[in-house]
Amino acid sequence: xxxxxxxxxxxxxxxxxxxxxxxxxxxxxxxxxxxxxxxxxxxxxxxxxxxxxxxxxxxxxxxxxxxxxxxxxxxxxxxxxxxxxxxxxxxxxxxxxxxxxxxxxxxxxxxxxxxxxxxxxxxxxxxxxxxxxxxxxxxxxxxxxxxxxxxxxxxxxxxxxxxxxxxxxxxxxxxxxxxxxxxxxxxxxxxxxxxxxxxxxxxxxxxxxxxxxxxxxxxxxxxxxxxxxxxxxxxxxxxxxxxxxxxxxxxxxxxxxxxxxxxxxxxxxxxxxxxxxxxxxxxxxxxxx
Amino acid sequence: xxxxxxxxxxxxxxxxxxxxxxxxxxxxxxxxxxxxxxxxxxxxxxxxxxxxxxxxxxxxxxxxxxxxxxxxxxxxxxxxxxxxxxxxxxxxxxxxxxxxxxxxxxxxxxxxxxxxxxxxxxxxxxxxxxxxxxxxxxxxxxxxxxxxxxxxxxxxxxxxxxxxxxxxxxxxxxxxxxxxxxxxxxxxxxxxxxxxxxxxxxxxxxxxxxxxxxxxxxxxxxxxxxxxxxxxxxxxxxxxxxxxxxxxxxxxxxxxxxxxxxxxxxxxxxxxxxxxxxxxxxxxxxxxxxxxxxxxxxxxxxxxxxxxxxxxxxxxxxxxxxxxxxxxxxxxxxxxxxxxxxxxxxxxxxxxxxxxxxxxxxxxxxxxxxxxxxxxxx
Numbered sequence: 001x002x003x004x005x006x007x008x009x010x011x012x013x014x015x016x017x018x019x020x021x022x023x024x025x026x027x028x029x030x031x032x033x034x035x036x037x038x039x040x041x042x043x044x045x046x047x048x049x050x051x052x053x054x055x056x057x058x059x060x061x062x063x064x065x066x067x068x069x070x071x072x073x074x075x076x077x078x079x080x081x082x083x084x085x086x087x088x089x090x091x092x093x094x095x096x097x098x099x100x101x102x103x104x105x106x107x108x109x110x111x112x113x114x115x116x117x118x119x120x121x122x123x124x125x126x127x128x129x130x131x132x133x134x135x136x137x138x139x140x141x142x143x144x145x146x147x148x149x150x151x152x153x154x155x156x157x158x159x160x161x162x163x164x165x166x167x168x169x170x171x172x173x174x175x176x177x178x179x180x181x182x183x184x185x186x187x188x189x190x191x192x193x194x195x196x197x198x199x200x201x202x203x204x205x206x207x208x209x210x211x212x213x214x215x216x217x218x219x220x221x222x223x224x225x226x227x228x229x230x231x232x233x234x235x236x237x238x239x240x241x242x243x244x245x246x247x248x249x250x251x252x253x254x255x256x257x258x259x260x261x262x263x264x265x266x267x268x269x270x271x272x273x274x275x276x277x278x279x280x281x282x283x284x285x286x287x288x289x
Numbered sequence: 290x291x292x293x294x295x296x297x298x299x300x301x302x303x304x305x306x307x308x309x310x311x312x313x314x315x316x317x318x319x320x321x322x323x324x325x326x327x328x329x330x331x332x333x334x335x336x337x338x339x340x341x342x343x344x345x346x347x348x349x350x351x352x353x354x355x356x357x358x359x360x361x362x363x364x365x366x367x368x369x370x371x372x373x374x375x376x377x378x379x380x381x382x383x384x385x386x387x388x389x390x391x392x393x394x395x396x397x398x399x400x401x402x403x404x405x406x407x408x409x410x411x412x413x414x415x416x417x418x419x420x421x422x423x424x425x426x427x428x429x430x431x432x433x434x435x436x437x438x439x440x441x442x443x444x445x446x447x448x449x450x451x452x453x454x455x456x457x458x459x460x461x462x463x464x465x466x467x468x469x470x471x472x473x474x475x476x477x478x479x480x481x482x483x484x485x486x487x488x489x490x491x492x493x494x495x496x497x498x499x500x501x502x503x504x505x506x507x508x509x510x511x512x513x514x515x516x517x518x519x520x521x522x523x524x525x526x527x528x529x530x531x532x533x534x535x536x537x538x539x540x541x542x543x544x545x546x547x548x549x550x551x552x553x554x555x556x557x558x559x560x561x562x563x564x565x566x567x568x569x570x571x572x573x574x575x576x577x578x579x580x581x582x583x584x585x586x587x588x589x590x591x592x593x594x595x596x597x598x599x600x601x602x603x604x605x606x607x608x609x610x611x612x613x614x615x616x617x618x619x620x621x622x623x624x625x626x627x628x629x630x631x632x633x634x635x636x637x638x639x640x641x642x643x644x645x646x647x648x649x650x651x652x653x654x655x656x657x658x659x660x661x662x663x664x665x666x667x
Contacts, residue, residue: 183392183394185390185392185394186394186396186397188359188361188381188388188390188394189388189390189394189395189396190396190407191360191361191380191381191382192359192360192361192381192382192384192386192387192388192456192465193382193387193407193408193411193455193456193459194382194408194411194412194459195382195407195411196380196382199411203407204396207398208397208398
């Protein structure tokens with residue numbers, strides 16, 4: 001019999017500090033948010049009657065629905081771009097860079113920017129993409145264009161550029177981990193069974209790293225859906241995602257509408273995570289090996 | 290195992306038969322990793338349908354040699370020919386080989402059936418044909434019941450069978466095996482060895498089997514290749530290597546040899562007299578011509594040393610018994626020679642000469658049981 005007593009009561013006490021913390025800063029606020037989103041009546045008070053009117057109003061507005069749809073579309077595009085770039089970076093770092101020193105240097109080069117806050121890194125794109133920005137100056141210097149292109153900044157293009165740079169390593173990180181776990185003999189065995197390199201990748205390496213891809217995609221999905229800061233700074237208030245709508249309503253003291261959008265945003269994210277879990281059971285990661 | 294019938298030669302009978310084709314030929318293979326020489330001029334010819342064992346201590350270059358045959362390593366120099374075709378620079382997927390890895394390297398995300406089907410899928414065979422062949426091969430390896438299981442849930446013996454089935458299904462010319470039973474329990478190994486030997490004989494596929502275990506090499510190999518320090522020390526039948534070790538390394542690496550080192554005193558007919566710290570012994574030259582005064586090594590097998598010395602035993606010494614070991618039918622006496630070295634003497638059950646530890650005994654052996662080694666010992 002094992003001497004590790006899984007059901008020991010003492011082990012539950014170890015979870016208490018974290019549980020209390022999570023209850024206080026996550027569970028209770030979310031419950032409050034959901035509650036507020038159901039408040040009806042004219043006065044903003046806990047005495048309000050509960051109703052789904054706030055939600056009906058949201059869904060009755062075509063503009064809001066389009067915004068929700070474009071947010072999901074934008075997030076999907078970001079997931080594709082960061083997924084492909086992230087996988088390429090991960091594959092290059094683990095499979096192509098043989099020297100451990102170089103691997104570390106390159107990995108740090110990718111990671112060090114993350115020591116700066118997301119907001120700063122987002123804002124840093126403004127002088128790069130602006131009318132007098134680095135990109136336009138370079139294009140005009142090389143003669144590719146005579147007048148600066150305004151579409152770079154304060155546009156969906158600019159937002160996407162910034163977000164790709166912010167979130168690609170989130171897609172790459174879990175893949176790096178999974179690629180390192182693929183035993184070289186598996187690829188060699190496939191090769192001796194007449195599989196050329198692309199087939200080895202598609203039949204052996206990619207399926208074995210799929211959990212990493214999915215985890216990376218979940219991270220990117222959650223972050224892009226929630227990212228109002230980059231959209232606000234690089235998008236320059238000309239563009240909005242669902243998360244910006246929360247801010248907008250909040251600043252206009254429309255707390256009930258803000259709660260509705262926040263709750264809907266959370267539901268979207270939850271659906272995304274559940275869908276990801278259907279593809280790969282990330283809770284059982286590594287159990288096969 | 291009808292699914293693995295011998296390769297039927299698709300050659301038209303009217304073609305003139307050239308010299309017998311080799312399944313594998315290595316021509317002076319060399320491979321270095323930085324300053325470390327892994328393979329240093331290995332040449333080998335494997336006729337059709339041979340069971341070849343590459344035997345040697347770890348780090349001797351046997352696995353690198355195997356990987357050069359597979360195409361998983363690029364030799365710096367030399368040539369690899371499989372079935373008479375030069376493949377030195379061909380990638381693994383273009384060679385007529387299959388390989389079994391030490392840890393079996395089964396694809397963890399595929400079922401047993403998918404693992405076994407992989408090679409045929411790569412050969413682009415029709416789906417129905419693949420399903421039929423997989424069913425046949427799974428049945429012949431007695432693993433049909435495992436078809437839908439993932440490798441993670443299999444025992445070591447089951448994984449070994451799946452790996453073998455996966456490799457054999459493509460009917461390669463060569464099967465390369467890297468310590469294929471090293472990961473199995475001892476109790477399983479003997480059975481598996483016999484099965485593999487029979488499989489090799491039935492299919493006529495040449496097996497190149499890498500091992501550090503001489504019991505495996507001698508019980509399986511038609512041809513045993515002993516390697517050390519990136520070179521081939523000796524190649525021959527198990528009998529050759531057991532009875533006539535070519536070098537001091539082979540003699541000391543193979544169990545049951547007593548190695549002596551000394552100086553050549555004089556020649557006498559086909560023999561030389563060699564002076565060692567344990568005495569002067571007569572050693573047959575057999576074609577070699579050691580120089581007078583040169584250092585030479587020779588060996589005598591433990592079972593050829595007798596404790597009932599007569600005029601048939603001109604090579605004699607007195608030694609002090611220190612221990613007795615039992616290996617099934619064999620009783621091994623460990624002696625200490627006059628020069629402090631260990632001398633092993635094996636007796637079979639019937640010759641029940643019981644020498645107790647502590648006794649000093651006169652031992653002797655015949656001239657023809659003494660084997661002179663090639664090369665100048667280092």
